[in-house]
Amino acid sequence: MxxxxxxxxxxxxxxxxxxxxxxxxxxxxxxxxxxxxxxxxxxxxxxxxxxxxxxxxxxxYKTVTRMIKRLAVAKHYAYAPTSGGDAFKKHISDWVFGPYATMITNEFHHDVVATPGASGALYNTFMNYLDEHDTLIMPDIYWTNYLVMLGNINAKHLTYPLFKEGAFHFDAFVDATKKVLEHHQKIVCLFNDPAHNPTGYSLSLDEWTRIYDYLNGLVTEGAEVIVLYDLAYLDYEGETHLESRRLFEALKAIETDILVILAFSGSKSFSLYGLRLGAQIALSRNKQHIKAFKNAAVYSARGTWSCPPSTGPLMLGQLFSDDLQxxxxxxxxxxxxxxxxxxxxxxxxxxxxxxxxxxxxxxxxxxxxxxxxxxxxxxxxxxxxxxxxxxxxxxxxxxxxxxxxxxxxxxxxxxxxxx
Ligand SMILES: Cc1ncc(COP(=O)(O)O)c(C=O)c1O
The missing domain is CATH 3.90.1150.10 (Aspartate Aminotransferase, domain 1)
Structure with a gap:
């Protein structure tokens, strides 16, 4: 009893x-x-x-459907490599960075890990970069699922007002970083850009450059800085593929050991919501950060979802190796x-x-x-x-x-x- x-x-x-x-x-x-x-x-x-x-x-996207149909049935059945493989890395980098892909390869170390949607990329980043004493810094208007992901690993967050007079509230962002740096050396800042969910706001090139300039200064003073860059809506901003990539110009302002991790969503870019196609893309001027990123990302991917669904990376292979398509x-x-x-x-x-x-x-x-x-x-x-x-x-x-x-x-x- x-x-x-x-x-x-x-x-x-x-x-x-x-x-x-x-x-x-x-x-x-x-x-x-x-x-x-x-x-x-x-x-x-x-x-x-x-x-x-x-x-x-x-x-x-009729082209996407056509590419999927071209795949032999056995291709869908087989396990994909946990990381997504080398071809996946190339296709994703070329698509996401577009005209900046060569600049990224020449000026940064970078690597890519396949994830189930941008959600997998975000979660894998939270898991691997937020210890229990760390605090994620993000604006006060945000995609609500971030909180579920953070709650799932009991991670803390601090918000700052996103807007001041219709533009990014830079001073509030700086205050938030200072608050965290009072107790810790490391900051992890989340930006959802361009075409932010839920407002549709995109930071200007000046706003991004100012952010990186400021973060460079923090690194020079001894801080460890990670920028988590959720670009789920990248392909629905600007009038062309080229225009939507214009903000990558700001990456050139990174002069220090900042680690940038981008979360890419195949759900949005290819309308493949149910197929769970996504990528975690890391870039840094410091080779060690990228090596550590890859090791940890593949390890935790294998330890959670094991490997991505095969269809997405294979579809990309078909699509991007055919210029006409x-x-x-x-x-x-x-x-x-x-x-x-x-x-x-x-x-x-x-x-x-x-x-x-x-x-x-x-x-x-x-x-x-x-x-x-x-x-x-x-x-x-x-x-x-x-x-x-x-x-x-x-x-x-x-x-x-x-x-x-x-x-x-x-x-x-x-x-x-x-x-
Ligand atoms: C801002 C933002 N990030 C990430 C995601 C995750 O998308 P998915 O996991 O389907 O790629 C979404 C989906 O709604 C979103 O709105």
């Missing part, structure tokens, strides 16, 4: 996991929207961080950018007329409306069958998933519901 009672009150879970429960997650809210659609015809589902065309179907894919991507931009222009134009404020948007899947009480705003909008995602200090609208026909008139409806 005594034993039974004790068992009921005890958790079999580890101390770290006991009591942890996923609430308010984007996938859960998306499910609410899906349920509402079953009973109401006029539901607008602005929850999903995926790209849909104007017929409300997944934006399918690569060009076709780039054109499809340009069309996706045009579609998103057109939606953003209508929404932002109507928001301006309606007097609905938004955070500064430069590109990407989301526009966010600043509100004081995000949960209350969510309820009010759900009341008129518009489903959004409450984030810190705002309500996120996924223009990526709403057809133009529904975007039109939406800003006015939101304004009316919130006032």
């Amino acid at each position: 005594e034993l039974t009672r004790r068992r009921q009150s005890m958790s079999y879970l580890t101390k770290q996991k006991a009591g942890k429960i996923l609430v308010g997650d984007t996938f859960q809210i998306a499910r609410q929207a899906a349920l509402a659609k079953e009973s109401h015809a006029n539901v607008i589902d602005a929850t999903v961080g995926a790209l849909f065309d104007d017929d409300q179907q997944f934006y399918e 690569t060009k076709k894919f780039a054109k499809e991507l340009d069309r996706a950018r045009v579609m998103l931009r057109a939606r953003a222009e209508v929404f932002l134009g109507e928001a301006k007329i309606a007097g609905l404020p938004t955070y500064p948007y430069r590109g990407g899947f989301f526009i966010t409306i600043p509100v004081e009480d995000p949960d209350q705003a969510f309820d009010r909008l759900a009341g008129i069958h518009i489903y959004t995602i409450p984030v810190d200090q705002g309500i996120r609208i996924a223009i990526s998933s709403i057809p133009m026909s529904l975007i039109t008139g939406m800003a006015r409806r939101i304004k009316n519901a919130l006032t």
Whole structure:
């Protein structure tokens, strides 16, 4: 009897996991929207961080589908190398860095490890670079899943205000780094750029250069600096592939031992959300940092998901070894950018007329409306069958998933519901 009672009150879970429960997650809210659609015809589902065309179907890259179909069945069945392999490293580096790939190879040491989506890249970085006494520094408006990842490994974080007068709040960032450096030598700073989730903001070249200049100074004074650069929406910013890569110019400002780890998302760039294609890309002027990165990243990848799904890296191999298909894919991507931009222009134009404020948007899947009480705003909008995602200090609208026909008139409806 005594034993039974004790068992009921005890958790079999580890101390770290006991009591942890996923609430308010984007996938859960998306499910609410899906349920509402079953009973109401006029539901607008602005929850999903995926790209849909104007017929409300997944934006399918036909070239990507064609490349996958070209693969022999046995290729999908076989295990992939844990790191993704040398061909994967080359294809990802060339795609991500574009016109800067040669500069990266010539001026930096760099390496790549395949991960299940950008999520795997972020998690692998948190796992390997945040000890229990370390603190991740990030802006106060962020993709909410960062907190789940940090919670999963009991890592601490410190936020600073992202904006001051519509631009990056550099001074607040500096204050946050100083606070952490009062007690520790090491800082890990997370930036989600370009086309930040949830605001759609992109740092300017000047803002990035100022950040690296400042971080160079910290390293010179003895600090260890890691920049975690989540560029999940890289391919949906700017008008062309070339333009979206313009911010890599700022990497040239790195003069010291800073370690930059980029998180790349194949979910977004190739619309392969379910296939879990991603990469962790590290670069530094210090060879030892890259060697240590590769060893630890492969070790922890093998120790968690073991190896990436084979299909993604093999699809990339097919796509990027065929110039014609690569060009076709780039054109499809340009069309996706045009579609998103057109939606953003209508929404932002109507928001301006309606007097609905938004955070500064430069590109990407989301526009966010600043509100004081995000949960209350969510309820009010759900009341008129518009489903959004409450984030810190705002309500996120996924223009990526709403057809133009529904975007039109939406800003006015939101304004009316919130006032
Ligand atoms: C800012 C940001 N980073 C990373 C991810 C992870 O994407 P995935 O793991 O599907 O590549 C997402 C997905 O929504 C995101 O919004």
